[in-house]
Amino acid sequence: MSNHSDANSYTGYNMNSEITTWSNQKAWRKKGQQSNVLIVDSSATTRILVANMFIDCGIDADTAGDSTEAVLKYRIFNFDMVIVEVNMEALAGIHIAKAIRNAPTSSENPLLIYALTDNERQESIKKMKDAMMDGFLRKPITIEAIEEIAKHHCLSSEY
Numbered sequence: 001m002s003n004h005s006d007a008n009s010y011t012g013y014n015m016n017s018e019i020t021t022w023s024n025q026k027a028w029r030k031k032g033q034q035s036n037v038l039i040v041d042s043s044a045t046t047r048i049l050v051a052n053m054f055i056d057c058g059i060d061a062d063t064a065g066d067s068t069e070a071v072l073k074y075r076i077f078n079f080d081m082v083i084v085e086v087n088m089e090a091l092a093g094i095h096i097a098k099a100i101r102n103a104p105t106s107s108e109n110p111l112l113i114y115a116l117t118d119n120e121r122q123e124s125i126k127k128m129k130d131a132m133m134d135g136f137l138r139k140p141i142t143i144e145a146i147e148e149i150a151k152h153h154c155l156s157s158e159y
Helices: 044-056 067-076 093-102 122-130 143-152
Strands: 013-016 019-021 036-040 060-064 081-085 112-117 135-138
Touching: 019 143, 036 044, 036 067, 044 060, 044 143, 060 067, 067 081, 067 093, 081 093, 093 112, 093 122, 112 122, 122 135, 135 143
Parallel strands: 036 060, 036 081, 081 112, 112 135
Antiparallel strands: 013 019, 019 135
């Protein structure tokens, strides 16, 4: 399980201007296994863009456009990380993160969950922490942010 600090305090580590994390959890994969990420966003354009950035960094990526699809895919596949837009219309990303954290899975791998957001207000950060998210990526997301998150969490053998 991820190391989460007290949800009432914002003690995130700013990795760069685009990423804040409060987790030092490392992805756990058997030697030779590829890390994989699930991108959850209501915008198909954003899903494709972010997924392609992860793929460019040597990390497998899949996408989901809503909460039902996200939880179903999480139950089937052993994702190392989930990136979820917290302002989705159908069901807020906070609720998706909680549903995924509570979903039964056969994986023993620790799961990293990051919010994708342009909202850094204290109450939003508290909600992310309460949902046991590991941090957040600021919009607009860049390939440098993806590379940094991959490096920090050892998601790719390239870093």
